[in-house]
Amino acid sequence: MREETLTRALNRYDQSPHLVFWETTKACSLACRHCRASAQLDALPGELSTQEGFALIDQIADMPGPSPILVFTGGDCFARADLARLIGYARSRGLRLGIAPSVTDRLTREALEEMYALGVRSVSISLDGANPESHDTLRGIPGHFDKTIETLHMMRDLGFRLQVNTTVMKHNAREMAEIFSLLRETGVSIWEVFFLVGVGRGIQILEVDPADAEDICHFLVDATSYGMTVRTVEAPFFRRVQAEREPFGAEDPRSHFELGELYGALREGLGREEGSNDRPIRSTTLATGDGRGIIFVGFDGEVHASGFLPIALGNVKSESLGDIYTANPLLTTIRSGQFIGECGRCDYRRLCGGSRARAFARSGEVLGDDPSCIRTRVARRIALPLA
Numbered sequence: 559m560r561e562e563t564l565t566r567a568l569n570r571y572d573q574s575p576h577l578v579f580w581e582t583t584k585a586c587s588l589a590c591r592h593c594r595a596s597a598q599l600d601a602l603p604g605e606l607s608t609q610e611g612f613a614l615i616d617q618i619a620d621m622p623g624p625s626p627i628l629v630f631t632g633g634d635c636f637a638r639a640d641l642a643r644l645i646g647y648a649r650s651r652g653l654r655l656g657i658a659p660s661v662t663d664r665l666t667r668e669a670l671e672e673m674y675a676l677g678v679r680s681v682s683i684s685l686d687g688a689n690p691e692s693h694d695t696l697r698g699i700p701g702h703f704d705k706t707i708e709t710l711h712m713m714r715d716l717g718f719r720l721q722v723n724t725t726v727m728k729h730n731a732r733e734m735a736e737i738f739s740l741l742r743e744t745g746v747s748i749w750e751v752f753f754l755v756g757v758g759r760g761i762q763i764l765e766v767d768p769a770d771a772e773d774i775c776h777f778l779v780d781a782t783s784y785g786m787t788v789r790t791v792e793a794p795f796f797r798r799v800q801a802e803r804e805p806f807g808a809e810d811p812r813s814h815f816e817l818g819e820l821y822g823a824l825r826e827g828l829g830r831e832e833g834s835n836d837r838p839i840r841s842t843t844l845a846t847g848d849g850r851g852i853i854f855v856g857f858d859g860e861v862h863a864s865g866f867l868p869i870a871l872g873n874v875k876s877e878s879l880g881d882i883y884t885a886n887p888l889l890t891t892i893r894s895g896q897f898i899g900e901c902g903r904c905d906y907r908r909l910c911g912g913s914r915a916r917a918f919a920r921s922g923e924v925l926g927d928d929p930s931c932i933r934t935r936v937a938r939r940i941a942l943p944l945a
């Protein structure tokens with residue numbers, strides 16, 4: 559990203575976020591092993607009421623500058639009986655919307671048609687494996703993989719813009735090329751890859767190590783050359799990898815960077831599934847991160863820099879989201895890039911800034927190093943250009 563474009567984007571994020579995630583409920587009929595929200599079958603006490611939801615939508619619509627995109631998430635947003643009313647109100651206030659439902663029996667064609675009629679065009683669902691064994695084991699529901707693929711086809715036929723979220727972990731890292739190919743076949747336009755942070759039920763499952771995270775980021779850069787938008791969540795160092803790769807265009811990065819066996823396997827898988835490709839890689843995505851362009855409102859109105867960062871910054875029941883976002887001292891510190899350790903010294907701290915959620919989960923220091931970035935390792939194998 560060019561310096562002036564980056565500065566403009568970051569200045570804009572001082573005034574208002576680009577994305578607001580609203581965890582409309584904790585209720586969900588799934589019990590995925592890696593669930594950030596530790597979702598429950600039933601809604602928890604204190605969930606924002608319909609009227610409080612309307613008030614939150616007003617707060618978002620009244621923020622200065624271009625209105626943020628509001629994403630209805632959960633739990634399962636379809637577990638809220640008033641979802642259509644909330645969406646209708648948000649549309650009446652001119653907000654751009656996305657929904658991120660769980661794939662359950664509630665996600666019917668009729669329910670999706672209603673969303674489309676209300677003006678929703680963007681839906682994201684999760685797929686965490688390239689085959690039923692892998693995905694269903696994580697979700698704990700036999701047949702869930704097939705249902706997810708079927709749902710993607712249905713949503714595509716209804717005209718939605720499809721986003722798939724994949725949480726990358728040790729157990730599925732080697733399936734990433736096959737997952738990518740499956741998404742291309744299904745007409746998905748955005749692939750958002752979550753790098754697990756050990757919170758909620760996710761604490762029970764192993765995160766990928768920094769060397770593997772670096773290999774996966776290089777693979778994801780390769781994947782952008784096939785025309786799909788690829789983004790990461792809680793791995794902003796993907797943007798560093800994109801920037802480091804830019805001067806070398808479509809060249810094999812192993813000529814310039816020290817990469818591991820996982821990268822080789824994923825690159826080979828990509829070639830096998832999709833054919834070779836010398837089209838240019840896509841450039842850097844928005845320089846958003848926890849509390850910088852992104853804000854999360856919990857089921858009870860508590861505001862967090864990210865759904866993976868359990869530090870409460872205020873509550874929309876008593877303060878406006880805009881005031882919390884612009885004035886909270888932690889958020890202003892994050893946006894000014896005043897980090898501790900390697901992230902604080904890093905040339906990429908404005909473009910990347912590290913996962914604040916992972917820094918906090920690992921060390922309790924929210925401004926500390928993101929331990930999944932290879933640059934933050936003391937005995938690290940830096941993926942810098944080879945001598």
Ligand code: SF4
Nearest residue numbers: 901904910911912931
């Ligand atoms: S050291 Fe920190 S700021 Fe630099 S690339 Fe790694 S995570 Fe990003």
